Amino acid sequence: MFKYFEPNKIFSITSRAPKYVLLLFIIIFSIGLTEALILSPEDYKQSHSVRIMYVHVPASWICLGIFSSITFLSVIGYIFKIRNFFLISKSLAPSGFVFNIVSLVTGSIWGKPTWGTWWAWDARITSMLILLLFYILYLVAWRIYDNKDKVFKVTTVITILGIINVPIIKYSVDWWNTLHQPASINILSKSSIHISMLYPLLIMTAAFALFSLLIFLMKYNTELIKIKNKGLDRL
């Protein structure tokens, strides 16, 4: 099954896909922005500041999703010695890192009108900051190690240690008394968010997911060309 993921086989697709993904992203993002900034209602308690949710929540979801994917791919790649999984993980990391920063900064901006402070050493916020440190460690590891086997091992260890933090982020609002509100959207039980706010949130999440796919494809193609450049040196 893994042979279908070989770079030589998928490059013809990954090299052509970005322009279509970019076009789709622009369309979905425009609809999402219109919904988030104009059409969606203000909150009865938070007024218009609730609109920050439409960038803060998708960014948080996607940076968590990307880190989980990186961990899964790194562990499977390390066990079965699939180098391409490491390449995919490496290509996913930049967008996860930027989404994590967006999540922290927009959360901080939202905190000022809602809690009266830009920052609090609250369990949710602190655990998100720790996730950012793991993203930094992961990206730095790829920069400092030249030896492929060593970098595969080190990045896998970093992701395994980092993934311990992911359930802590998820359940921090339930386990501790935090300033951060509990989850408004639940897959297994009834969500407390109104449908008029849920739709824009889902549209913005789709737009953010498309953006991370776009960045992933561009980065993946860059990494493949880099490998081929080294191949030309050996000829």
Place this chain on the structure above:
Amino acid sequence: MINELFFMNGYGIYVWSAFVFTFLSFASLYVVIRIQYIKEREKFITKFGNLNPERAIFAKSQSINREILSNTPRI
């Protein structure tokens, strides 16, 4: 209407700064990754141009190299 969109009952500064920060982060990331991509592609084309004919034929036998040289769009 326009006033409400910009000022948002006094919350405009927070809402707009969050959206502008997100947009700028996206734009910066896109530009950085695009520059890296163009740089690597240019490097590949230059290296390929410097190969002697025999090695160039061998390199071109790999489908991925042909893709990079001919079909890879400039995103």
